[in-house]
Amino acid sequence: xxxxxxxxxxxxxxxxxxxxxxxxxxxxxxxxxxxxxxxxxxxxxxxxxxxxxxxxxxxxxxxxxxxxxxxxxxxxxxxxxxxxxxxxxxxxxxxxxxxxxxxxxxxxxxxxxxxxxxxxxxxxxxxxxxxxxxxxxxxxxxxxxxxxxxxxxxxxxxxxxxxxxxxxxxxxxxxxxxxxxxxxxxxxxxxxxxxxxxxxxxxxxxxxxxxxxxxxxxxxxxxxxxxxxxxxxxxxxxxxxxxxxxxxxxxxxxxxxxxxxxxxxxxxxxxxxxxxxxxxxxxxxxxxxxxxxxxxxxxxxxxxxxxxxxxxxxxxxxxxxxxxxxxxxxxxx
Amino acid sequence: xxxxxxxxxxxxxxxxxxxxxxxxxxxxxxxxxxxxxxxxxxxxxxxxxxxxxxxxxxxxxxxxxxxxxxxxxxxxxxxxxxxxxxxxxxxxxxxxxxxxxxxxxxxxxxxxxxxxxxxxxxxxxxxxxxxxxxxxxxxxxxxxxxxxxxxxxxxxxxxxxxxxxxxxxxxxxxxxxxxxxxxxxxxxxxxxxxxxxxxxxxxxxxxxxxxxxxxxxxxxxxxxxxxxxxxxxxxxxxxxxxxxxxxxxxxxxxxxxxxxxxxxxxxxxxxxxxxxxxxxxxxxxxxxxxxxxxxxxxxxxxxxxxxxxxxxxxxxxxxxxxxxxxxxxxxxxxxxxxxxxxxxxxxxxxxxxxxxxxxxxxxxxxxxxxxxxxxxxxxxxxxxxxxxxxxxxxxxxxxxxxxxxxxxxxxxxxxxxxxxxxxxxxxxxxxxxxxxxxxxxxxxxxxxxxxxxxxxxxxx
Numbered sequence: 175x176x177x178x179x180x181x182x183x184x185x186x187x188x189x190x191x192x193x194x195x196x197x198x199x200x201x202x203x204x205x206x207x208x209x210x211x212x213x214x215x216x217x218x219x220x221x222x223x224x225x226x227x228x229x230x231x232x233x234x235x236x237x238x239x240x241x242x243x244x245x246x247x248x249x250x251x252x253x254x255x256x257x258x259x260x261x262x263x264x265x266x267x268x269x270x271x272x273x274x275x276x277x278x279x280x281x282x283x284x285x286x287x288x289x290x291x292x293x294x295x296x297x298x299x300x301x302x303x304x305x306x307x308x309x310x311x312x313x314x315x316x317x318x319x320x321x322x323x324x325x326x327x328x329x330x331x332x333x334x335x336x337x338x339x340x341x342x343x344x345x346x347x348x349x350x351x352x353x354x355x356x357x358x359x360x361x362x363x364x365x366x367x368x369x370x371x372x373x374x375x376x377x378x379x380x381x382x383x384x385x386x387x388x389x390x391x392x393x394x395x396x397x398x399x400x401x402x403x404x405x406x407x408x409x410x411x412x413x414x415x416x417x418x419x420x421x422x423x424x425x426x427x428x429x430x431x432x433x434x435x436x437x438x439x440x441x442x443x444x445x446x447x448x449x450x451x452x453x454x455x456x457x458x459x460x461x462x463x464x465x466x467x468x469x470x471x472x473x474x475x476x477x478x479x480x481x482x483x484x485x486x487x488x489x490x491x492x493x494x495x496x497x498x499x500x501x502x503x504x505x506x507x
Numbered sequence: 508x509x510x511x512x513x514x515x516x517x518x519x520x521x522x523x524x525x526x527x528x529x530x531x532x533x534x535x536x537x538x539x540x541x542x543x544x545x546x547x548x549x550x551x552x553x554x555x556x557x558x559x560x561x562x563x564x565x566x567x568x569x570x571x572x573x574x575x576x577x578x579x580x581x582x583x584x585x586x587x588x589x590x591x592x593x594x595x596x597x598x599x600x601x602x603x604x605x606x607x608x609x610x611x612x613x614x615x616x617x618x619x620x621x622x623x624x625x626x627x628x629x630x631x632x633x634x635x636x637x638x639x640x641x642x643x644x645x646x647x648x649x650x651x652x653x654x655x656x657x658x659x660x661x662x663x664x665x666x667x668x669x670x671x672x673x674x675x676x677x678x679x680x681x682x683x684x685x686x687x688x689x690x691x692x693x694x695x696x697x698x699x700x701x702x703x704x705x706x707x708x709x710x711x712x713x714x715x716x717x718x719x720x721x722x723x724x725x726x727x728x729x730x731x732x733x734x735x736x737x738x739x740x741x742x743x744x745x746x747x748x749x750x751x752x753x754x755x756x757x758x759x760x761x762x763x764x765x766x767x768x769x770x771x772x773x774x775x776x777x778x779x780x781x782x783x784x785x786x787x788x789x790x791x792x793x794x795x796x797x798x799x800x801x802x803x804x805x806x807x808x809x810x811x812x813x814x815x816x817x818x819x820x821x822x823x824x825x826x827x828x829x830x831x832x833x834x835x836x837x838x839x840x841x842x843x844x845x846x847x848x849x850x851x852x853x854x855x856x857x858x859x860x861x862x863x864x865x866x867x868x869x870x871x872x873x874x875x876x877x878x879x880x881x882x883x884x885x886x887x888x889x890x891x892x893x894x895x896x897x898x899x900x901x902x903x904x905x906x907x908x909x910x911x912x913x914x915x916x917x918x919x920x921x922x923x924x925x926x927x928x929x930x931x932x933x934x935x936x937x938x939x940x941x942x943x944x945x946x947x948x949x950x951x952x953x954x955x956x957x958x959x960x961x962x963x964x965x966x967x
Binding site: 225226232239246247269276279467481482 | 572580605621674914
């Protein structure tokens, strides 16, 4: 059932990209949390995501469970290979998550839980980027078993992708705050976004070039003819959207920067898929090789087809319930 | 030092899942309790129900957050620490977990925001709907994860070919023989745990002569729930036990501390099982009772653990003693809740200091019983991961022991910190009582201190 395998590849891709976007702005806000000097503004930053962070994080569980259901070989290989960064990320997410409940309970420990939130978000974001970098770069596997050692994931490339993902998340977080806040905090968020955007674009370019140079097949995918004519659209559209984001930031538009940043993420992700396709674990397992039994893919896909539209529906409704600016009080302080 | 990586992975999984299950046990029960409270409020218009809702919702939110962060860890630990099992059984358990995410996790998370922060942003009907969806989500989660777990105890509907399970019938997989009993047993455990937790908090207020109107109502609801659920739980537990006897007789042998197959087997009240010598020390038992309970016949034959080779036996001492802890607490819960209901007549319960003291100490009872019950089930399944077909040792990842030792220590440290914090804030919320709100509410919690109209009207 090759069609189902590809449908499942699309579901996993959707899960990952939605997770990266939704939890991306949560984690981004965590990363810049202590760069904002005023406690009152920090409260607003955290409150702006308090009703959604849990739903956002659920997309990561969908990715994990979906991977186990549809591509168990990839799930087993990737997770045991990336043991240290994955567990580090999970532990960081534990601190990030409990901070939402604990931080507002007392004034006495407010700083400590702020640190838990911020450091947790930062480590989780870095680990996600490093995991991505390790996977793209290729995992050394002999006879189905990983041979790279405990710290094989920690390479210059994965550190660079870790930093790149962190920077991207900051961009998402800052543009989310532009959309959700007013006054001082909004002005500060504009400044953050303006400073970070050029840095992030350089990093996207850096990761792209480094990826293309890292493996012959990837370079060939992009630069051989006629692929080049079609695929060169990706960096060109990315450049155009980046310029448009810049323009919107300088014209103080409130919503466009966030949506355009999402666009940049989607395009970067598309570029990534183009680089690694048809592999789910580059140069080790293709989607077809990692696929679960047809009956497992079918049974779980029926669940996706029935329930995912509802999930998307009530997620949108929930975001609409909390639409608008977070703290009107901010305006008359 | 030499550590066994398989043992370390098992310890880490046991630790992280034991920690996790404490929170769903409370939130499954509390979510339904909140739905009942909000339903009563909408139906009767009596503000005290909404007042109760706000207080218990704070405790629900604290516990739910803990459940979420510790649950995510588990969904990845199958792959990190039991990668061979994931490869072997991903075909079967993966889809069940995917259904759990789709029908439970998203629903809980999607409606939780509205439930906790949405009072001023949606109407009462939509808010009630959100609470119902969260409650339904907690049960859907129990449904799927218990289905997957039960399949590991009583596998059917799949073929094992070259070390990989291939599904044949999804109906048989989902509704495997032990699943209905285990789902009912767990949901009732949640209700009982929550009822005793609520009763304990309420009794604590009454003992301190605080929040009398509030505490009397919640104590009454809690002990009535417990008095109804406790006997049903004992009945379901017995039916579950007979199901285990049919499918996992060695687990029952371990629960009962029986090494030899015998006719007219005694029910052991006390024993110190010795796995190496394959015998018990200091046995105290009631003659023929085990045969009577299990087979409803005084002289019926029941199997002993020595039916299987030592390497195929579960660790008897853990199973034996966990079982006794669970049954002991269950019996106390029945006695305590019936006594409390008896004393409800004429309101004598609210004056009975010793009974209130006993109730106030019973807050951890349900959690301990639930953990003990899970140890009976899971340790009793060993050495199998999928009963009779796939060994635990086969399922573990090939990881360096040092990596797992590192992560295990990290989990112990991190979970200790957040558990201490959780208890601190839980007790803080309880000490402050239903009238006081957090020091500074997050901006999105516009619901201020309780509106005077919502204060309980009647008092002593």
